[in-house]
Amino acid sequence: MSNVTVCVRFRPLSHKERKANGDKVCFRKLDSESIVVKDEREEDVIFSFDKVFYEDAQQSDVYNFLAVPIVSDAINGINGTIITYGQTGAGKTYSMEGPSILHCNEQKTGLVQRVVDELFGCLRSSAGTWTVKLSMVEIYLEKVRDLLDLSKDNLQIKESKTQGIYIAGATEISVVNSSDALENLSQGIANRAVGETQMNLASSRSHCLYIFSVQHGSTSDERVKVGKIVLVDLAGSEKVEKTGAEGRVLDEAKTINKSLSALGNVINALTTGKQNHVPFRDSKLTRILQDALGGNSRAALLCCCSPSPSNAPESLSTLRFGTRTKLIKASPKSIPEVVDNVKKPILGTHDQDDLRDRILSKLRLSLKEEDVDLLEELFLQEGIIFDPNSITDVDSVCQDTATEEISLLMQAIEELKGTVEELTDENEKLRHELGVAQEIAAQAKLAAAAAVAAGAEARSHTLLDFVPAPLLRPFGFVPD
Numbered sequence: 081m082s083n084v085t086v087c088v089r090f091r092p093l094s095h096k097e098r099k100a101n102g103d104k105v106c107f108r109k110l111d112s113e114s115i116v117v118k119d120e121r122e123e124d125v126i127f128s129f130d131k132v133f134y135e136d137a138q139q140s141d142v143y144n145f146l147a148v149p150i151v152s153d154a155i156n157g158i159n160g161t162i163i164t165y166g167q168t169g170a171g172k173t174y175s176m177e178g179p180s181i182l183h184c185n186e187q188k189t190g191l192v193q194r195v196v197d198e199l200f201g202c203l204r205s206s207a208g209t210w211t212v213k214l215s216m217v218e219i220y221l222e223k224v225r226d227l228l229d230l231s232k233d234n235l236q237i238k239e240s241k242t243q244g245i246y247i248a249g250a251t252e253i254s255v256v257n258s259s260d261a262l263e264n265l266s267q268g269i270a271n272r273a274v275g276e277t278q279m280n281l282a283s284s285r286s287h288c289l290y291i292f293s294v295q296h297g298s299t300s301d302e303r304v305k306v307g308k309i310v311l312v313d314l315a316g317s318e319k320v321e322k323t324g325a326e327g328r329v330l331d332e333a334k335t336i337n338k339s340l341s342a343l344g345n346v347i348n349a350l351t352t353g354k355q356n357h358v359p360f361r362d363s364k365l366t367r368i369l370q371d372a373l374g375g376n377s378r379a380a381l382l383c384c385c386s387p388s389p390s391n392a393p394e395s396l397s398t399l400r401f402g403t404r405t406k407l408i409k410a411s412p413k414s415i416p417e418v419v420d421n422v423k424k425p426i427l428g429t430h431d432q433d434d435l436r437d438r439i440l441s442k443l444r445l446s447l448k449e450e451d452v453d454l455l456e457e458l459f460l461q462e463g464i465i466f467d468p469n470s471i472t473d474v475d476s477v478c479q480d481t482a483t484e485e486i487s488l489l490m491q492a493i494e495e496l497k498g499t500v501e502e503l504t505d506e507n508e509k510l511r512h513e514l515g516v517a518q519e520i521a522a523q524a525k526l527a528a529a530a531a532v533a534a535g536a537e538a539r540s541h542t543l544l545d546f547v548p549a550p551l552l553r554p555f556g557f558v559p560d
């Protein structure tokens with residue numbers, strides 16, 4: 081299993097779909113992980129995932145498989161992301177929120193409420209102290225809007241060493257229990273940009289992110305683990321002609337499709353060995369999901385599909401997206417703990433040195449000696465510690481470090497290229513200005529010389545005019 085858990089969920093046929101095609105569906109069930117679907121050439125294709133949920137699957141089945149491991153990891157300081165993907169009307173929001181975030185029976189309760197319940201349940205039964213903060217934003221027309229404070233309608237995405245990628249200035253509300261959290265979330269949901277398409281009466285026109293930041297301190301020492309769970313309900317991928325979009329709705333659809341293509345491109349880059357050029361910055365969505373997809377988080381993707389033959393092309397495209405995503409090999413790392421400096425537990429220095437040396441000697445096999453020396457210096461200067469208790473696989477650490485290093489170097493090269501271009505332009509401009517200045521100086525010199533000559537001549541004429549000719553004649557100034 082790859083580090084991104086990928087599941088598919090077929091919702092039940094809708095009335096409209098039943099009316100059009102009866103009970104016909106666009107797939108054949110093989111088992112709980114595989115289905116057969118006909119492609120564009122009417123050929124059978126087998127798709128396999130970590131799990132396929134069919135129309136009779138319960139919300140709790142989806143939750144237990146997809147989300148439970150992510151919640152327990154978050155409490156232990158590992159970030160987790162759950163994404164619902166699929167065509168408009170395929171059941172993304174239903175899977176996330178159920179029919180209503182506040183008022184629905186246990187059976188229909190969505191992932192969000194279940195995550196919240198589990199989170200508080202686990203924290204309450206743990207011995208340590210904890211805090212939970214929630215934020216809720218949507219990406220609408222390529223702007224990040226704060227759903228808990230609509231006056232913040234263009235939040236910026238930033239990156240820091242300790243927090244990784246984060247949304248600067250997003251409202252964070254401390255919540256103490258499930259109902260507190262859900263009340264706040266329902267406010268955010270009410271603020272979401274929802275439109276009406278021919279495919280779905282309450283279609284989400286934005287990507288919606290529910291973000292839970294968990295700080296969990298254990299009683300045995302002063303360590304506080306910080307984990308984040310991000311639930312992402314993507315806007316529907318759709319064929320514009322099917323949804324009857326025009327005007328603003330068409331703009332929305334184009335922006336949605338553009339950011340979903342950016343997501344596809346990121347996934348392609350991550351799975352085709354072009355890891356040094358992953359275009360995370362091509363859209364707000366991919367930038368925010370950078371940690372989730374790029375390796376610093378545990379991620380799960382729920383590909384939602386309509387079972388109807390009338391939506392077969394869209395379902396096929398969703399299944400292909402899921403298949404690609406399954407190939408991503410992410411390696412979740414616990415994000416740095418907030419530790420009281422004074423009481424910081426000291427790891428065996430000898431062990432750390434030993435591990436660092438082993439990592440460096442592995443790196444020497446694939447990197448240049450001087451690059452490894454630089455890395456060693458960096459590890460020492462930055463105080464980068466390799467915890468022998470959490471690192472067992474030196475190879476994967478080497479791989480991560482090498483990949484990270486290469487991507488940093490590529491980034492540095494790109495930045496240098498930019499700087500060289502800027503300097504070349506500046507140089508060109510200065511050369512031009514220098515040429516012009518030299519030209520002006522030369523002309524000024526000529527003019528000055530001419531003026532001096534003219535002045536001297538004029539002066540000599542004036543003087544000679546006052547001297548009587550006989551006196552001048554012996555000196556040759558006056559023609560005989």
Ligand SMILES: Nc1ncnc2c1ncn2[C@@H]1O[C@H](COP(=O)(O)OP(=O)(O)OP(=O)(O)O)[C@@H](O)[C@H]1O
Pocket residue numbers: 090091092166167168169170171172173174175179280282283284285314315316317384
């Ligand atoms: N598993 C399911 N069981 C019962 N009904 C479902 C299920 N999944 C979806 N539905 C119903 O199908 C309709 C469309 O679902 P939903 O709104 O979740 O789609 P969506 O993928 O979020 O669409 P959009 O991208 O347009 O927001 C809703 O009426 C929803 O109640």
